Amino acid sequence: MFERAEFVDRIAGVQSRMAERGFDALLLTQDADIRYLTGFLTRFWESPTRVWFLVVPAQGLPIAVIPSIGAALMAGTVVEDIRTWSAPDYQDDGVSLLIDTLQEVAGRGKIGTPHGIESHLRMPLADWMRLNARLTLVSDEAIMRGARMIKTPAEVEAIRDACQIAGRAFDRVPEIARKGDALSDVFRRFQMLCLEEGADWVPYLAGGAGPDGYEDVISPATDVPLEQGDVLMLDTGVIRNGYFSDFDRNFSVGPPSADVARAYETLLKATQAGEAALKPGNTASDVFHAMDSVCTGGAGGQSAGRLGHGLGLQLTEGLSFIAQDHEVLKPGMVITLEPGVSVSGGAGLMVHEDDYVITQTGWERLSPKPPEHLIRIEA
């Protein structure tokens, strides 16, 4: 999927940001950051036992300090210097090896690690404290966040692939959802559709169903059956070649109520307002206000807290469409627009989402064009 040159370029991009800010090394501990610079792709991150370290020097290729169980896979990436230990090791789970490597690379220089929003330290705090007793680690000043926010053409194509897969699965929902079906079964069958259409795996599916929309957008499925007049929402993040889609579709079991049809119209209008604001030079905040003026008349958001976000190696990453976010849009950013409206005076909620890449002049939609009316499923 990705050529070696792709990773060499990404590494150079991060090192150029490091040079501007005087960093001698970065320490990365999370799946998405390590994968971004190396292509190291495994579902083994699901196991919390092993820790994985990537040390990015000021120049040259990154050094992997990893459990021996990952050596064969890492050897297939751009990384040449792979230092391993047999993990888990209760006495010293790679910490000494990491300290030695950081000192070799950075001496007494400036070492950064991600500190900001969306970054988590993926190692035990006890080991972090051992590391800090020997070395000083400071914030990476959002270098990784900034580098990852602008996608390369190959990344955009990977996200487009994932979006097209999810789109084909959404098109087939009327095959697998009917009145009387338990929502939990609809969720299972929808994930099967995503796989059949080419997803490598389906890390995310949420949704809901009810006569006035749904109560929230993060609940797992219950066994409650779909009923005539329900609106069903499925919001999925599928993975293809390590990149995510993240968008949803709404379906009506039989004809929708007038309230639901009106809410869906509002969601499409809000999406169009967002699209109109989606161009280089505008800020995330501009896009938020454009959408919010349609969703709430400018009252300012709802329980979800934002009206879309960045997308890529993670289901959500980078900017947020909130009033506070003044990030300037640039070509290559991949984002979702995700307006929400309350239905029937607050009895429920409806949400619509699509995925886009920012271009030189505006945007290109990566998810298929959304239908003008709610997709009908059999009652």
Place this chain on the structure above:
Amino acid sequence: MFERAEFVDRIAGVQSRMAERGFDALLLTQDADIRYLTGFLTRFWESPTRVWFLVVPAQGLPIAVIPSIGAALMAGTVVEDIRTWSAPDYQDDGVSLLIDTLQEVAGRGKIGTPHGIESHLRMPLADWMRLNARLTLVSDEAIMRGARMIKTPAEVEAIRDACQIAGRAFDRVPEIARKGDALSDVFRRFQMLCLEEGADWVPYLAGGAGPDGYEDVISPATDVPLEQGDVLMLDTGVIRNGYFSDFDRNFSVGPPSADVARAYETLLKATQAGEAALKPGNTASDVFHAMDSVCTGGAGGQSAGRLGHGLGLQLTEGLSFIAQDHEVLKPGMVITLEPGVSVSGGAGLMVHEDDYVITQTGWERLSPKPPEHLIRIEA
């Protein structure tokens, strides 16, 4: 699936450990810990943007300090005191609310948070530093790890359900894998089988294929087709009601080579040696040595680093079958035995895995009985 009383008991169990060690509060930030005490189950953890805090007081129910997007779902759990903010908030992403809550609950008392192996701090380091500037947080002294290691009867049944689902999917592999099929397609179809058999989702699938076993056990699938004489391994963790299975099965494309058949025999013998050591009073180390004497003649492990581990809310959690782990086995522990052997003088690797609960007198297998010979798929 789980009654309210289940969570009340789990909370009381943790609070009893807190009382023994003089804790006034615990701060939990990770999915598995929060779910263990509340039942808060969502796939939304896939998004790294929002942080989630649970404050466990010395007495009474835990307090949730969470983004408003999760309030409706949390309200359906045992938690009554739910404090929310509209996240993400770049100025203060719940940190002040968390500090106020911890001070209200613990005053100047002792506050713990998980520090040890398998625990990660799921909040940005910058926010962690703001928190530490106001409060002192120490290690939870492995309270959460210890509490979660002994499963309740309801947890054991949940894990058994997940294992039975995966077992039915493994039985059907000959339906979806044949000579000439790309491994990536086999992976997709196998995940579909898991869903069809009742998995809520499939967070983990790894494996490999080759004439002498596989090179490693964490790689994603390639598009290389299955060939006559290959041994195929699929290792899956499926989720049902929030609990994992974690075991694998090996398949032979046509008749296996003598080396592969012998390796599989050794794996079953190592498993039986592990089973013989699997009883209350023995240690994890005892079980490791029993298996390792069969796998390597006592040479001590291989690249995987361990020969099995605990299982439950996470794919891997709790003890490890390594020489260093002196954890004493107790009834209610759920574990996997996972011996590995090299094939054809190190040309490849084969691994076998099954899941067990420790009983008063020994063990009960939660995964189906493994076949005596490699499962044959069509060549």
